[in-house]
Amino acid sequence: MATLTANPPRLGLPGLLKNATVRKLLLLAVAAAVLVPLADARWASGSWPAALTVDLSGPLARTSDWIIDNRDSHPLFLYFFGHVSNVVVIAVRAVYLTLLAVGWAGVTALGALVAWRVAGVKLALGTAVAFLACGLLGMWVPTMQTLALMVVAVLASIVVGALLGLAAGLSDRMDRALRPVLDTMQVLPAFAYLLPVVLVFGIGVPAAVLATVVYAAPPMARLTSLGLRGADKEVLEAVESLGSTARQRLLTARIPLARRELLLGVNQTIMMALSMAVIAAVIGAGGLGDRVYQALASVDVGAALAAGIPIVLLAVVLDRVTGAAGEKLGAEPEPHSGRGWLYALAGVVAVAVAGRLAGRLDWPDAWVVGIAEPVNRAVDWMTAHLYSGVPVIGGTADWAGHFTTWVLDPVRDGLQALPWWAVLLVVAALAWVIGTWRTALTAVLAMAAIGVLGVWKPSLDTLSQVLAAVAVTLVVGFAVGIAAARSDRLERALRPVLDVFQTMPQFVYLIPVVALFGVGRAPAVAAAIVYALPAVVRITTQGLRQVDPAALEASGSLGATSWQQLRQVQLPLARPALLLAVNQGLVLVLAVVVIGGLVGGGALGYDVVFGLAQGDLATGLVAGAAIVCLGLMLDRVTQPTERRARKGA
Amino acid sequence: MDTTAPVFSVQGLWKVFGPKAERVPGDPELTALDPAELRERTGCTAAVRDVTFDVRKGEVFVVMGLSGSGKSTLVRCLTRLIEPTAGTIAIDGEDVRAMDRSRLRELRRHRAAMVFQHFGLLPHRTVLDNVAYGLEIQGMGKAERRERAAEVVAKVGLEGMEHRRPGQLSGGQRQRVGLARALAVDPEVLLFDEPFSALDPLIRRDMQEEVIRLHREEGRTMVFITHDLQEALRLGDRIALMRDGRVVQLGTPEEIVGAPADDYVREFVRDVPREQVMTVRTAMRSPSAGLDGSGPAVRPDATVSEAIEAVARAGAPARVMDRGRCVGMVDSDTLLGVVAGTEQPAPPGADQPKEAV
Amino acid sequence: MRVRTTAAVAAVSSLALLTGCGAADMTKQASPFANAQGAKTVTLSVQSWVGAQSNVAVAQYLLEHELGYRVDTVQVDEVPAWDALSQGRVDALLEDWGHPEQEQRYVKDKKTIARGGELGVTGHIGWYVPTYLAKQHPDITDWKNLNKYADLFRTPESGDKGQLMDGSPSYVTNDKALVKNLKLDYQVVFAGSEAAQITQIRQFAKEKKPFLTYWYSPQWLFEKVPMTEVKLPPYKEGCDADPEKVACAYPHTPLQKYLNADFAKKGGKAAAFLKKFTWTTEDQNEVSLMIAEQKMSPEEAAKKWVDSHESTWRQWLS
16 A cells, blocks of 8 residues: 555656545555456446345335235224324315415415515515416416415424424434435435335325425424534523523523524425425325326426416515515514514404405406416427427437437446446545545445346436436536626526526426427436526526635736636635535436436336336335435535535525 | 632642543543643543632632633533533532532522623523523513613613614623623622623723722622733732643732742733732832831832832832831832842742843 | 433324324325315316316316316326225226226225226227328338338437337336337337327427327327327237237227225215216317317316217216
8 A cells, every 4th residue: 555655756746646536546446456356256247237136126016015905904004194194184174274264365465464574565565466376377276275285294394304403403313313314315306205105195195295294304404403503602601601401591592593594494394395295296286286297298388387387486485585584583673563463464364354255265267367378389389490490500309319319328328338346436436536435435335225226227327317417507507607606687687587497396397398309318308407507507606706805806916817717716716616516416407307207218217107107116116216326326426515504506 | 818718619620621531630640741642642631630729709810821721611610511520619618519400500590600702692682681581591580580680781881772682782782791691690709701802902991890890899709711911910819820721820910920930920921010010018128227207108009100109209218008007118129129020029039030021 | 301302292292193092094084175165076086198187177067067066186197096096085087998906906805996887988009100101101000010110210219229109107008028029129218208208299290200109099199190000919818918928919998987985885966977977989089189289278178068068968967
């Protein structure tokens, strides 16, 4: 070892010896030199050796059958899951009936007045407009269904998340146990969560709510724990020095001190629950998601959009209102806030009663504006004119064809042609160079698990799509991000666009994308790019803008051109942000590439869709597990030093 | 020597951080090591090493040292915010280390309150509720504790700001809130952990005067941690000077400045204007026979600089008068000797190198 | 201390969850959105294809306007729909293409699902090429000649083989086995959803490109893109028993209706109506075309059909 590390200077790489990267790579090379011949001799190279796979389909199929057969008789289901499911159904129903009883006018008034008290007049107007728009689009009842489901799911997520976060925040042991789990859950595609819940609860609202809770609770837990741990040590010491009990400390100091994180957690939970509420339509969530899903079945982009817009509006309003509530914390309390709430409540009751008396609880049919037709015409025009035969640049179908032939195929074939141990080595090297030996180990184990599950080939196929999509996303995203960081006007113009694209349910992208790019992997990649781009642009812009102005000033005073400033100061200093952008880009792209199974993306996504559609949980679960491993691996390979609390923003 | 029972009595106190810390204080081989060696051998850091002192009732006891000297750890050990590794601590004769949870809470609630360097205020509460916080912890009703808090807020000069949040106050104002919070519980002892080091010099001076005023008015016992020698000399009745976890010298400001125990202390007090710290009592000579009843009279606890003024004005030696009796005299030579640092107080008087001030 | 508090909280909350403490059979829990505002509600399962939407649209229209029910629809894939039907989360499934395994389990063994009679439509799955292609190359409609034309069907997705496009993974398909067992030089490419498949077919048709696709009738798309079936080795009873060794065509299936067993017994007029609901392929296609092609809402399409076919549906209500 020592002699090896002493070599590089003589190779004309002075200084590199001290470079940790080189040392790590050399170490890895040595390990590989020993292990690879052994592995090669034992199992041969090429694709993942069959001797090292475990076939889980038999046991999984038996488990699935057992659950279906015993669901109405086994005590575990009768006395535990049955009650869980029952509570969910009752709760959702109660909220739904309340919302219907309050009527559209009452709900709109309630939303607006809460927004007014929490966030001011402007957002109150926005909220009212958003609710009215839901009605105008003819989506009032589905919106209320989604809202009812959301209310229950979000509350449950917050309670579960806060309890877990509390445990992790107060006990170091719990924290050590929970943190990696929560970190990992945060990067997994929502799709991977569906199958296990369906297995236990069957299709329907309980399964949808629980999948949503599983998906949306981790950010709450992480942020709660973060907030509790991040509290000012001296404040806590001061509180302790006054002789407080542990309970007093928690209630009067630790939790209030963490309120900013808690509120951010609520915000995150709501956003994730909303994005899941749509995906959960696949397992019978009903509501807006179901409308999107149904519309897509008849290739009706307009109708899908009509159901998608309320989701976007809900998301934007909820995001802004909870965000504003967070900013308002710590400001001077208004003198008559209690009375303000009272007025607000009285107003809501008045409007609701008026609505009731007028017999106008349901949204009047006459007030529905159909947007489906113009949208569909636009989409038709687009596909008719852009699909092929556009002079000079060729049609979108040609691009898709070229992209498939020249990018996707070589990457996939290349990956699949690599000996399995080489893939593991590359993963190890990347993860170790960017992160620590721990992240490298996790990444390698995750990748190996994929092999063991026996889905090596489809996983590499999915991986190739992810890599291609991420490459495009990063090139475009960095370019736009840099431009936006240099021009305030561009950034302002981009903001609403990014908001909409980020909150629009991924499903809505799928059909236009097929219309433009045909069926196959290309549209899956295209949809993934559209979905991941906003986050990458946003993180890049933020990262560049947060570069210390003093450093910029210093380089400016030395006469650097703005290009030099960008290249030599801004980009290097924004490196953590850029790495985060890569990480987020990968995570988001993976989420959509998987859904791309619905448009011919094949590979793992197809297996999950197949598993759900055919009730073949064995196939679905194995593919789901492989997606989890892939997500874990990709995340660890690009593990930024400091993961930000916010997903995709 | 003061004969009243000490408020705090600390004996052989140790605080060692690190793996298996408890073995360090008892092992003579380890205690002999210096900090760097100790860390190398055991991976432990001794923040407080074998510290012994008493805090007397009504005095301002200052613990002074540079950062890392262990003074903040020491003050936290007093109420077991940091659990000591070895040694004894007694408050009014009661063993603090033997206290159970509820007894310890009692101690923190009623007997010793602390003021922190970065204030430690709750940002989500108003000034009034921050001040009332200690009372709330004790379980006092809302109306009563607010009334009490309002009185204390007035006492520290924050009237009219009761409903602001800490975020809306200046640093000095925040520390007044911190002080008020500690005062509100009417503790026997006030503990200050570098309370003013985060403040601007002018405001720091104001706050020091505030503390002196409070001490004069209430006579409350105070333990004051600082890294600022000026502050220590200004406030302290007695000063414990710490280095690397040990108390290197414990004495009145005069003793510290006048008779540094070692080179470290000497270096430390080098720039102190001695005439403002040293008193006439240490500088005086026994009254010589030739002294008549004329000449200015000074008290024995007057500072040397006051005596200089008197001597210079009269142009003659001054008599040191204690309760109408002449106990000694000072003339310009003796006073000059103090300023120059050549004159040694009688008791410790080893030979001192002559150095310019 | 802290850990204890947390544990206590967990214990209490799980206890709260179990209050009532009796057994709770989640297979008997209806959708929370059902029966809102006191109306009698029927929940129908809609599958993702438009034909199924047409069934549901007309049934929904009649249930709402003639019988005074409130109707909820849930989109569920075929196999999970059986599960949902068994649990009573869905009351009726109006178009099933044959799932012997599920029928055995739920209808025969558990008796939680009851047969609802035939829909009146006969379904058939097969391989299709566009009619314009069949006219150009008449012999292409025999599977034996498919290899000859494999080049025609190449796409970037299928690489150097011909592309056989399959649809939603939820549909019954033996295509992978067929390609293998018939030694065809083709690659099965799954569109992943019917929507994607239809979109792709129409793009191909617009440019008169050749394509080979898994498709089924009745289907409204035949009206827009005329397609001709490719003859596969003829279907014989039992030739598709082993999914790995299938080498024959798909059968003609009379489509069936299924009802939740409880609903079938206690569903009153709604259940009786759904049992009698039966119409022809042409009827179904008429409604499908209105929905999918003219982009009418299912409700409008149903209304239009109902207005012009009163004699047909009057019988269902008797």
